Amino acid sequence: MSEDNEKSVVRGLRDVAAAETKISYVDPAGFLYYLGYNIDDLVGSTMYTEIAYLLIHKKLPNKQELTEFSNQLYHEMYLPKEIVQSIQATPESAPPMAVLRTEVSHLGEFDPDEGDFSQAANLRRATRLIARVPMIVATLHRTRQNLPIPKPKKEYAFSKNFLYMFKGVVPDEKEASVIHRFMILHADHGFNASTFAARVTASTNSDMYSAVTSAIGTLKGPLHGGASEKVMDMLDEINLEEEVEEYIQGLLDEKKKIMGFGHRVYKAQDPRTKHLRGIVEDYCHRERSQGLYNRCMKIEQLVYQRKQIYPNVDFYAAVAMDALGVPKDFYPLFFASARVSGWVAHVIEQYEDAVLLRPKGEYIGDFNRPFVPIEKR
Numbered sequence: 114m115s116e117d118n119e120k121s122v123v124r125g126l127r128d129v130a131a132a133e134t135k136i137s138y139v140d141p142a143g144f145l146y147y148l149g150y151n152i153d154d155l156v157g158s159t160m161y162t163e164i165a166y167l168l169i170h171k172k173l174p175n176k177q178e179l180t181e182f183s184n185q186l187y188h189e190m191y192l193p194k195e196i197v198q199s200i201q202a203t204p205e206s207a208p209p210m211a212v213l214r215t216e217v218s219h220l221g222e223f224d225p226d227e228g229d230f231s232q233a234a235n236l237r238r239a240t241r242l243i244a245r246v247p248m249i250v251a252t253l254h255r256t257r258q259n260l261p262i263p264k265p266k267k268e269y270a271f272s273k274n275f276l277y278m279f280k281g282v283v284p285d286e287k288e289a290s291v292i293h294r295f296m297i298l299h300a301d302h303g304f305n306a307s308t309f310a311a312r313v314t315a316s317t318n319s320d321m322y323s324a325v326t327s328a329i330g331t332l333k334g335p336l337h338g339g340a341s342e343k344v345m346d347m348l349d350e351i352n353l354e355e356e357v358e359e360y361i362q363g364l365l366d367e368k369k370k371i372m373g374f375g376h377r378v379y380k381a382q383d384p385r386t387k388h389l390r391g392i393v394e395d396y397c398h399r400e401r402s403q404g405l406y407n408r409c410m411k412i413e414q415l416v417y418q419r420k421q422i423y424p425n426v427d428f429y430a431a432v433a434m435d436a437l438g439v440p441k442d443f444y445p446l447f448f449a450s451a452r453v454s455g456w457v458a459h460v461i462e463q464y465e466d467a468v469l470l471r472p473k474g475e476y477i478g479d480f481n482r483p484f485v486p487i488e489k490r
């Protein structure tokens with residue numbers, strides 16, 4: 114027995130602090146801080162570009178720094194032609210999140226800083242990934258529509274360019290504000306499962322592309338970033354507001370999880386929910402958004418009455434993305450397009466911490482079983 118066998122499993126690593134971090138704090142009382150700033154003070158007052166800078170440079174940029182960072186992002190927005198061709202060659206049946214996972218890994222083969230693990234190279238790589246993950250998403254979407262991808266416009270902020278390139282239509286002021294708010298709200302969130310996966314990979318001194326690939330694979334699951342797609346499946350299945358009660362009570366009676374509800378850390382409302390609900394309210398003049406919003410409000414009320422749990426980020430995010438015209442199977446890719454800034458910030462912090470993240474497993478199997486040669490089994 115090489116590992117001590119004391120019973121010490123913390124199921125699901127609940128409440129276990131795996132490392133120290135200065136990047137973000139998820140306060141169970143219902144607050145979220147990025148580098149010490151309450152997100153309520155950032156959403157609506159900053160652009161996503163400023164938040165991506167904040168996460169990797171650990172300070173808000175001044176005007177000059179913001180211009181320089183915006184230029185760096187703009188120059189990194191062009192994907193290597195091999196990546197574009199590879200996206201174009203993917204089968205229609207491939208889930209978009211699987212393509213994103215593969216192409217981020219593929220990007221690692223074209224890194225101009227290959228082999229350089231200096232802090233400067235890591236910041237360049239982080240900036241490159243922040244720019245290129247959304248570009249893979251936009252390229253894939255345009256490819257699936259058999260339409261060309263527009264070139265980014267230098268005068269647009271990064272997230273406006275992303276939405277423009279994804280949809281091929283210049284976003285109006287409202288849409289530009291929504292995409293900034295959406296991306297800020299999804300940029301980081303403590304030691305969530307995908308960030309932890311990225312940090313475990315980085316802790317072996319593996320490269321940033323490998324770490325982000327691990328994170329995307331982890332985000333893909335329906336208990337994490339895949340939840341918003343399931344939320345829309347549920348909203349689509351409930352055709353009328355009057356059907357909500359029976360549908361939700363049925364799921365709860367069968368002890369099934371309601372997608373977009375519950376959270377490992379928050380004991381109060383998820384602080385991101387009110388901002389996302391606000392985004393949806395802005396679109397309620399549209400019949401579809403109003404209908405979805407009404408169903409959401411009713412679900413929120415019923416789930417609280419029965420389980421005393423609140424919606425999480427994915428619940429209203431689904432309806433916000435629907436309002437922006439994002440297809441359901443691209444929801445987790447929008448999440449990844451913003452969360453990549455948090456992932457790379459955590460990867461850099463993990464490199465600085467320089468410790469291998471390697472827990473032990475509680476072995477509950479047998480010992481010294483009599484070996485039987487294959488001929489006698």
Ligand SMILES: CC(C)(COP(=O)(O)OP(=O)(O)OC[C@H]1O[C@@H](n2cnc3c(N)ncnc32)[C@H](O)[C@@H]1OP(=O)(O)O)[C@@H](O)C(=O)NCCC(=O)NCCS
Pocket residue numbers: 125335336337338340369370371372373374375376377378420422425426427
């Ligand atoms: C996010 C999530 C994985 C957190 O899981 P967790 O911390 O392990 O919490 P648990 O699964 O142990 O749930 C604790 C209790 O709340 C209930 N609960 C949690 N989320 C629930 C949900 N979405 N619907 C119904 N009940 C839920 C559990 O059934 C359990 O109740 P019980 O004590 O009566 O058995 C979980 O809430 C979930 O699966 N949510 C749905 C998926 C989702 O929206 N994911 C996105 C997360 S941002």
